[in-house]
Amino acid sequence: MDSPHTRFATLLDEHRGIVLKVANTYCRHAEDRRDLAQEIAAQLWRAFPGYDAARPFSTWMYRIALNVAISHLRNAGSRAPVVPLDEEHDTHPGFTVDDGSAQHETDQRLRALYAVIDRQSPIDRALLLLWLEDRSQREIADVIGITESNVSTKLNRLKQRIREQLAELDTP
Amino acid sequence: MMDITMKLDDLKQAWQSLDKRLQQQSALDLAAFRERKVGGIRISLRPLFWGQLLQILFGIVTVVAGVWLWKHFSAITAILVAGILVHLYGVATIIASGTVLGGISRIDRSLPVLELQQRLAKLRKTYILSGAVVGLPWWVLWLVPVIVVVSLKNAQTGVTGLPGWIWVSLAACTFGMLATLVFDRWLKRPGREALAKRMEDSAAGGSLRRAQAELDELKRYAEE
Numbered sequence: 001m002d003s004p005h006t007r008f009a010t011l012l013d014e015h016r017g018i019v020l021k022v023a024n025t026y027c028r029h030a031e032d033r034r035d036l037a038q039e040i041a042a043q044l045w046r047a048f049p050g051y052d053a054a055r056p057f058s059t060w061m062y063r064i065a066l067n068v069a070i071s072h073l074r075n076a077g078s079r080a081p082v083v084p085l086d087e088e089h090d091t092h093p094g095f096t097v098d099d100g101s102a103q104h105e106t107d108q109r110l111r112a113l114y115a116v117i118d119r120q121s122p123i124d125r126a127l128l129l130l131w132l133e134d135r136s137q138r139e140i141a142d143v144i145g146i147t148e149s150n151v152s153t154k155l156n157r158l159k160q161r162i163r164e165q166l167a168e169l170d171t172p
Numbered sequence: 173m174m175d176i177t178m179k180l181d182d183l184k185q186a187w188q189s190l191d192k193r194l195q196q197q198s199a200l201d202l203a204a205f206r207e208r209k210v211g212g213i214r215i216s217l218r219p220l221f222w223g224q225l226l227q228i229l230f231g232i233v234t235v236v237a238g239v240w241l242w243k244h245f246s247a248i249t250a251i252l253v254a255g256i257l258v259h260l261y262g263v264a265t266i267i268a269s270g271t272v273l274g275g276i277s278r279i280d281r282s283l284p285v286l287e288l289q290q291r292l293a294k295l296r297k298t299y300i301l302s303g304a305v306v307g308l309p310w311w312v313l314w315l316v317p318v319i320v321v322v323s324l325k326n327a328q329t330g331v332t333g334l335p336g337w338i339w340v341s342l343a344a345c346t347f348g349m350l351a352t353l354v355f356d357r358w359l360k361r362p363g364r365e366a367l368a369k370r371m372e373d374s375a376a377g378g379s380l381r382r383a384q385a386e387l388d389e390l391k392r393y394a395e396e
Contacts, residue, residue: 020194047282060282067281067288109186116183123393126285132187145284146394153396159180166179 008048011057012041018061019044025117025129026069036072040065062130062143070122112169116162124158131155220299221276227269227306234262241320250323250334254316261309268302275299290390297383311349315342 002010012019023037044064051060120128123144130140137155141148241255275295281288315338322334359367 017191017195021191024190024194043281050280050282063284063288064281066285067283070285070289071292106186106189109182110190113183113186113190123285123289123390132184134184143285145286150394150396157396162183163180 004048008045012044015058015061018058019065021129021133022062022065022069025125026073026122028114028118032076036069039072040068043068056139059139059142062135062139066126066129066143070126073122112166115169116165119165120158124154127151127154127158128162131158217276217279221273224269224272224276224302228266228273231262231265231269234265235259236262238262245320245323248323248327250319254319258313258316261313264309265306268305272299272302286390286394290387290394293383293386293390297387300383308349308352311345311352312342315345 019037019040022040023033027033027036044061047064051057117125117128126144127140130143135143137148137151140151140155144151146154238255238257238259238261241258242252243255245251245255272295275291275298278291279288279295283291318341319334319338322338326332326334358364
């Protein structure tokens with residue numbers, strides 16, 4: 001039978017994307033992201049003895065990762081400031097120069113994505129992340145700790161706010 | 173301004189392309205989690221935990237001192253009353269610290285996000301209130317050793333009653349304590365936000381207001 005460490009390492013590796021994406025959502029700088037990702041992994045390992053294998057690992061992992069990230073954000077000092085879209089996000093992964101390529105168009109979309117994320121409160125960032133990840137309303141409710149109907153209401157409001165923010169970003 | 177018009181669905185596409193880029197980056201060494209000194213929620217609560225334990229110890233010492241005073245000097249009214257007050261203060265200190273420790277024990281990082289944030293906000297508020305319970309009485313408590321010394325001296329010399337200056341000090345300090353409470357409530361009224369903000373750095377009231385505002389915001393988020 002595998003040791004707890006082996007079991008945890010396997011599960012962590014299978015779901016490493018969750019850790020990376022949460023760290024990316026709550027940190028703007030590469031060094032902070034690395035630090036937060038490792039902190040999340042360490043907290044997951046510490047909490048692993050309490051993990052109930054009958055429940056989905058991803059839900060348990062999202063809760064811990066988001067809680068650690070929100071505390072990290074709070075300790076760093078409230079919400080990240082709104083960043084103008086034309087400011088260089090040189091610390092976000094792989095932005096390229098404007099060469100008219102499809103790659104550059106992808107970069108533009110990523111910049112807009114980060115600008116939208118930065119404008120949300122810590123808990124709404126969690127909601128946004130889970131929606132972008134195509135998680136079911138049931139799982140979102142389980143992670144955030146609200147009812148499914150509340151998830152639906154909040155997502156509609158969040159989407160409306162984001163539409164308005166995207167329209168602002170598009171305005172000269 | 174962007175060169176492209178973003179729609180809501182474009183965000184999901186952008187998120188998927190981000191996912192691919194993150195998977196390609198292998199810089200993150202998640203395998204080091206075992207060796208990493210755990211920080212985050214628990215580490216930031218550790219000083220609070222030990223601080224409250226020390227405070228409980230202080231409360232116990234205060235209770236012992238208070239009991240000793242009112243038990244051994246029950247014939248001297250001033251010391252009897254002082255001893256009882258010190259005893260009650262010790263009990264209040266222990267209860268306040270115990271309440272904070274109870275709050276710390278309920279912090280579990282695997283809780284749903286909103287629930288954990290509410291527990292953390294409540295813990296912050298409890299800690300601030302506990303600080304007020306432990307700190308405010310010192311407006312008056314500092315007089316206890318003075319009263320004990322003066323009363324014992326009076327007992328030796330046959331003088332009755334406390335000197336006037338102690339009564340004046342007691343009245344002034346009690347007034348000061350009540351004035352602190354009333355001033356804090358006055359600051360909370362609408363129209364005084366600028367003054368309240370200036371007082372924030374020096375008064376616990378600002379921290380309490382922020383903690384309460386955070387609790388209110390989380391409650392609204394849950395109910396909306």
